[in-house]
Amino acid sequence: MLRNYLKIAFRNLMRRKLFSLINILGLSVGIAFSLLIGVYIIQEKQVNADLKNPDQQFIVKSDWKVKEMGLDITTVAPLPKAMKEEYPHLVSNYYRFNPVTNVVSAGDKHFKENIAIGDTTLVSMYGFPLLHGNTEQAFRDNNSAVITESMAIKLFGKTDVLNERISIAATTGEQQDYLVSAVMKDISKNSVTGLFGETYSVFVPTIGNRYYPGGDPAVSWQSIYEIGLLELRPGVTPASMEKPFEQVLAKYADETTRANLTVKLAPVRDYYLKDNNNAVNRVIVTLSLVALFIISMAVINFININIGTSTYRLKEIGLRKVFGGARSQLVMQYLTEAMVLTLISGFLSVIFYEALRPFFSQVLQTSLLPCWQFSWVQIGFFVLLLLAVGLLAGIYPALVLSAVRISKAVKGKMDDSRGGMILRKSLLVVQFSLAILVFICGLTISSQVSYIFNKDLGYNKEQVLIVTAFPKQWDSTGVGRMMAVREGLKQVPSVKAASLTFEIPDRKPPNAASLQGEGMDQPVLIPALNVDENFGKTLGLNLSAGTFFNDKGAHIPGQVVINESAAKAFGWTAETAIGKTLKLPPSNVLTVKGVVKDFNYSSFNEEIGPLAFFHIEDALSYRFFAIKVVGDDMTAAINSVKSKWKELLPNAPFDYFFMDDKFASLYASELRLKKATSLATVLNLFIVFMGVFGIISFTIARRNREIAVRKVLGADIKSILLLFIKEYAWLILLANVIAWPLAYWFAHQWLQQYVYRVQQNLTPFFVAGLSVFGIAVVLIGLLSMKPATSNPVRNLRAE
């Protein structure tokens, strides 16, 4: 029986090649897109699943009463360790690290790397696989380092590097040497070694560490910038840890910390998905919706075309019934046809998947699994998807067509041709609505993205080169040497300005200072950044009043520059602020030297707030040189800066990026979303119009006689085109009426996350609505041109 079904199914597919082609193309594009998104989602959900005991791993986060008091992702350094010692029945393990970036060297090789100065529990707690070394005791002693596979290759050209010597530059201006005691296999994305989206490649013990002048950074209850992770005993919930945390803080922490800090535990398992305001989850939801839209489009096409062309088959159905075919057999026949078609599309979609994989991997910034590496679970999902699509597409036509009464069927007339028409048109309206909806949302995303990239930021990100300032010797000698390097760099002809700084405008400065303005009775916490007097000039900040520190002569200690918001927070105007004093505990008094206009120092999701600039020669810490270069030939400019750098600092790597690239990277997810929605818009339109193409071609084929009669009665080409266009114009109009409010709502929701955002206007709505209408008109025009211009006599004779 099945063989018979299959035989007939293939014959029917072959006989109606155009419609089979439309169905297969639409379905395979839809399935391929779903497959790409599906694999992406599975991979993203899999992040952190490979860690040992993933459901017992937690990140210790901080909820400060005043946001500026600390970071939410870091904790009080000794806290995790104390928790394990005081509550061994609740906490089974802890790992802490202090994240730094500095030069790692082996012999004459120097690289800028992310280094985790942390506990030696790293490997045993998370079960990271080792290529070399002892899993039980990955760190032999406090002079041991664990490095990743690719780090080993980078430094030594091989992975078997146990007992090789590496040295790490410290902020004291010294080097600390370590012997490699274990090499970790390169690990997939996870929230332990890749917590901020950065990858850590070198791990050294915190005990005995000399990176900071004070030694081990994890012992002081005052230091609050340590990453802390805990492994809880099975069955222990984060809620049950609240009291223990309070008790430990009460026992060890100082008054301010106790009063302002609430400790939170965030599961590592889904941290990646939920981090950053649910960023990954949001992408997943958006893409799933888009995939769902696209596949529904393809399924609707299938249903529409099948019912629309069924008149060709009514005779066959009638005859089958006359000769005793049961209804269930007819249903099976139709379902088989739908399944065969879906399977062919599924096969094609795998080819599309492979063809589109590189592009999607790039857009989604991940590497999607090639299809030959799919797990059984993934293959299972894929097969389920195909079955579901086949069933969805096939069941309705199967039921409708098999229910047609014999007498009508034999005559080739549908029972309720008007009912069928309404269904077909409603489905078309659904399709058009979805296409327009995605189109409008895509346009809104594009306009927000271009707003982000074109808004006046209050500083100039163009042609600013950021070079990591090595060595990081954070004392007056170190700063003095860097200032000399800065002067050297300024001598390069293409360098217009250069500045030594701790911050660049890519985040809200994590350190806040408690400043009390002249005449105020309360201090306020204001994010502070350490920069030199050239910072304003290099980044093109606009001064409202005063000068940017002492920009014409030697450094004068005790000066501060603030932004307009800060002036306002102290109750001053830009002009009155100049010369006022700010008290900074314990006993510093700073004089306001300048006020700059507010600028976007962090992403558009965050409102511009008060900001204070401290001079680097007072604060004694730095990370970057910002270098403003001029001229059209950037490559030449970089090369001349680089050769000067090599001359000034022969042992420091020249590690640089551009400020505008850094800025763009803040909006990676927006750019990703923009690409994804543009692609979805194109795919949607492609599928919808393929469906419309199919439907119009068979309606026109059926209405050939009518067109001929109308021509004989005096209709010209224009009025015949209008006849068809009018039919679809109504549907498109209706689709716009449905899609516009939805699109407005979606776009509104999405835009809410930005403090600085575009106002929605009617342009995207009209662009989307009119383009869809325009394409429809062109398509209808092309298709109905033939019958509209051909000789009516022929079509009348064919009757």
Next chain:
Amino acid sequence: MLDLKGIYKWVNAGNNRTFLLKDINLTINEGEFVSIMGPSGSGKSTLLNIIGMLDDFNEGEYYFLHESVHKLKEKQRSDLYKRYIGFVFQAYHLIDELTVYENIETPLIYQGVKSAERKALVADILDRFQIVGKKDLFPTQLSGGQQQLVGIARALIGKPKLLLADEPTGNLNSAQGEVIMQLFNELNKEGVTIIQVTHSEKNAAYGSRIINLLDGMVQK
């Protein structure tokens, strides 16, 4: 009214040229009622379509109301037949999706007649053909004879000077056919020139002249 001079029509099938019409010379005056007869396949419909300007010919000259049809462009020709010619078909060719009223109204829409005037004209003709009661029905709800009446009403709504009818009674029984022929007779008396194709001697007798076709040629 119209003049055909040396009309030839052929089709090329492979290397063979098949003649559908050969050297047709024909003059038809205003007010005539002409019947074209001949065996099936002799080219009657082809000739009628050429006269109605629905089909081209390959050679010869055709004058209609002193216009040289063979020199006119498509658009001008269609303007010409829209204004002066009405068609009646054996298979009625009503538009199934439109009501009786809408079917009859269609040619007026294409002639650009204003809505109020259309209403009046259609009402008149419905009245005259006594089909007012059927105006909201769809063609499939009518008998063959009624459908042909609607077909003729539609052909006449634009007040044509020439009515072309290709086997108008071919699908009807003789009583229904009789009604149609009576109607043609009346119309002719009112001044409409009529050319009909028919197989029936009896129907042909209603006309004033008979033209016999055989193998695409007029028999003398």
